[in-house]
Amino acid sequence: MILAAGLGTRLKPFTDKHPKALAMVNGKSLLQRNVEYLQQFGITEVIVNVHHFADQITGAIKKNNGWGSTISISDETNEVLETGGGLQKAGWFFDDDFVLMNVDILTDLDLQVMIDQHKKNNALATLAVTERNTSRYFLFDRQQQLCGWRNIKTGEEKIMRNENDIQQKAFSGIHVIDPKIFSLIQQQGKFSMVDVYLSLCANHSIQYFDHTASKFIDVGKPESIAEAEKMFA
Known part of the structure; x- marks a missing residue:
């Protein structure tokens, strides 16, 4: 989708x-x-x-x-x-x-490798992430399992599972998802997948796939069009 x-x-x-x-x-x-x-x-x-x-x-x-x-x-x-x-x-x-995936994301991430990891680990969802500076981060434990979310601009933080060793990763707007998630979603109407993942991560496997080495750009602003044109022929 x-x-x-x-x-x-x-x-x-x-x-x-x-x-x-x-x-x-x-x-x-x-x-x-x-x-x-x-x-x-x-x-x-x-x-x-x-x-x-x-x-x-x-x-x-x-x-x-x-x-x-x-x-x-x-x-x-x-x-x-x-x-x-x-x-x-x-x-x-x-x-x-x-x-x-979001329509305004361009990447050369190897999606097959991400899908294979998702299936091998029997995850409910696998989230593409990179090591980059942003204002909002997903938080993961050392087993690559989602445990929270952080907004470094506002200081807001949501910890759904207490872990001593948390790593923050920037989400790339690409997910691989098991359709059984539909039976688990409690929200209705207008809502974000971030809220879905945070509500489920304490009891379900929501993992990350790090693709920091790949090309990636969020084409969200006019100036990013020119940057994207340098990256993608």
Whole structure:
């Protein structure tokens, strides 16, 4: 699933008239790039959630025949549901372990290695992370298990399991998830996957996959478009 319903406020003025999913990097939209990225790992059935300028996204998918993939739409036109609510609404689509990713992420992370680790460890969810500076971090123990969350700007911290040796990792917006998570989610309506993971990590295996060595950029601001064009042809 590619999350493409956000308002893209950081990418103004482009998003005053377009969805961020259609922001162009070297002649290809973010959405096209991530559809083609998933294809590299044999993933050709994708669902995309839409809200902001939804008709432009559905139009681009139809015009380009899904760029070679079969793309379903999860319509959030009436209300954007955030990452957790958006996934929950699209839950009907999944019957096996699946990838969830933000549309404004570009990376060359080896997704097959991440999926293999997820399945080998029988995790409920595996989260792609890197060692980089950011304002918000997931917190993990030395067994790579999620135990909390920290916002270093506000000082807010949520510790769900007490551990003596905690490491903080920056989340990359890419998840591999076991569909049994849908039976465990207690939240309803509009909510974040961060809250889901924090509510489940005390009793379920939510792990990280560190891809610090790979290319990665969050194409969230106008200046990051130029940076992304240097990184991805």
